[in-house]
Amino acid sequence: MKEREDERPRVLVVDDEKNLRESLAAYLESEDIAAFAAGSGEAARELLERERVDAVVVDLRMPGMSGLDFLSWLKDEGPAVPAVMISAHGDVADAVEAMKRGASDYLTKPFSPDELVVRLRKALSDAKLAAAVGAAKRASEPAVRGEAGSLWIGSGPGMEELKRLSERVAPTNSTVLVTGESGTGKEVVARMIHRMSRRADGPFVPINLGGIPENLLESELFGYEKGAFTGAEGRKVGLFELATGGTLFLDEVGDMPLPLQVKLLRVLQEKRIMRLGGTRQLPIDARIVAATNKDLEAAVKAGSFREDLFYRLNVIRLRIPPLRDRPEDIPALATLFASRFAAEMGKQVRGIAPEAIETLSRYRFPGNVRELENAVERAVILSDGEYLRPVDFSFAGEAMRENVPQRADPRPETAPAPIVGADGPLDLREIEKRAIEAALERNEGHRERTAAELGITRRTLLNKMNEYELR
Ligand SMILES: Nc1ncnc2c1ncn2[C@@H]1O[C@H](COP(=O)(O)OP(=O)(O)OP(=O)(O)O)[C@@H](O)[C@H]1O
Ligand SMILES: [Mg+2]
Structure with missing residues (x-):
């Protein structure tokens, strides 16, 4: 299937040998890559002032501005795009110098054009990934x-x-x-x-x-x-x-x-x-x-x-x-956060006690979901039991125990009460199962995408699907 014209990667070929650059450009076009050609480093520089390209292929030895000089220019002043260096001389020193000046790959002539395409596609996807990683860090x-x-x-x-x-x-x-x-x-x-x-x-x-x-x-x-x-x-x-x-x-x-x-x-x-x-x-x-x-x-x-x-x-x-207008989401959100923090902190918390769910559902949460999330985080840190109880929660420094009738011992050594949510019993497994089901549905059963959306590996997803007998 042909990609849309404006979505094709755009690659500039810089080589003083007319035949080579034209045949390379033609080959790239046949591979659904939009190709531009320039006969010298100077011409390439000018072209880059006008056109957006995603990657550059550049010959090492050229009269006038050499491939290495062009790389230096690209690194310091040109667009931040990957460059693949090509050279007739399999000279290691040249390759090292090219890498130092920012080349992302190096090919020795003669090479097959699809070798170049493979390297180009890799350089393009690496560049994309680097941009994404940078974004995530920020x-x-x-x-x-x-x-x-x-x-x-x-x-x-x-x-x-x-x-x-x-x-x-x-x-x-x-x-x-x-x-x-x-x-x-x-x-x-x-x-x-x-x-x-x-x-x-x-x-x-x-x-x-x-x-x-x-x-x-x-x-x-x-x-x-x-x-x-x-x-x-x-x-x-x-x-x-x-x-x-x-x-x-x-x-x-x-x-x-x-x-x-x-x-x-x-x-x-x-x-x-x-x-x-x-x-x-x-x-x-x-x-x-x-x-x-x-x-x-x-x-x-x-x-x-x-x-x-x-x-x-x-x-x-x-x-x-706002969260106060949809209290029906509070049990699921709180339980999700509890499971997430418990896993992060290696705590044995398995859920939220019904009294706590009830108190949480009555609170107005001026800070909305973020406030609920922070409250659950604190509760998981404080809790030393399997179920989060009202005493574990506090808002704006005020413990919630003031709002609920207290037992003599806030943590009786009886079996934990069943976990109830908006519509009946609710525990972490149930939440997890429903979440996986919903994500599968959203992604039309596509496993990779579902796993990515859930932030788990494909293997974990398959194991969970087995466990919960999901299709
Ligand atoms: N519907 C939801 N399901 C699961 N988690 C949620 C949901 N809504 C919010 N969160 C969680 O609540 C926290 C706050 O969300 P987010 O940062 O997107 O809010 P915001 O509206 O951008 O807040 P602010 O105005 O403070 O920037 C995040 O940790 C997010 O993961
Ligand atoms: Mg925000």
Whole structure:
């Protein structure tokens, strides 16, 4: 099956031998790779000012700018793309020098063109992976946790509607605005949309737009060229570029300073960016998901948020209800968190006692799911039994035991009460089983994807499916 024209990888071949570069370019095209050719390092440099490419193949010996000089230029000032060096002389010293100057691979002539294609595809996927790893490292700690245990719980009508809408918009390239109070799971939803999109193999790049000084934010988003300002010693690739082929998550978008709102709007309209101090416009290929806990309509009225930017972002709106409006999710969420923390900390906690579930369900959770998660984490740390009890929970430093009738001994040595949830008995195994079932359904039975979504290995998934007798 042919990939869509704009999704083909784009590769530049730089070689002074006309026949070789033209036949290589033709071969790449036959392999569904968009090929560009340049007869010299200088010509290649010019071409890179105009065109976006994903990788470069470069000959070592060329008159004028040598392949090695070109590599140095690429490393310091060119686009951050992998380069495969080719040479007629199987000289180890050259290969080492090429690697030092940033080449990702080295081939000796004569080579078969499909050998080159294999190496190119590897270089391309490594580069993508490196971008994704970089993005994951930048993600805040709770975000990473959300990714690892990417189970999403939501059962009331509001959450069902949210799930349906997410599934519908995920495969499109539409801009999505996720709104909800602090801690309601906006980032989880953003990641879910990314995972369900056609860009799932591309990077998910989060950036928090609140609380970062304006000039820093600008260089993070757009990148800069060497010497763009005092202290810009190298070139920096911005997050818009890093998110190529993936999703850029603009978190806390309501907290952006006005001048930056103008710049962001322009980028979203033109779908191009220019690095600070740069001269060329780079096309962007990132899906935008934005999130805020602010009332943006009110901010627009108050003049602190640009109306035009609001309309740009508000193409599809996903509203996450606060946890107090969906108490039916509390047992499942609490049990999920308990199992996750117990596993992380190597504790013997097996579930949550019914009295505790009941007290939790009555609490209003101003900090929403995040507050519940933190409370369960503390409870798991404090608990030395198999079931979390009301005494193990406290909110804002206030122990919950004040809210519940106390027994003489808060931890009687009787058998634990059965675990009850919203609809009958509920234990960790049941939760796990249901979660796996739901994930399988979401991924149409695709095992790899289901395992990836659940953050477990394929083997573990198969074992669990056996255990729970799932198809
Ligand atoms: N529906 C859900 N199912 C499972 N876990 C959830 C769900 N919603 C939120 N969480 C968990 O709650 C925590 C908070 O979620 P998240 O960081 O996405 O919230 P947020 O709305 O972005 O919060 P903030 O406004 O504070 O940035 C995360 O650890 C996340 O994993
Ligand atoms: Mg958030």
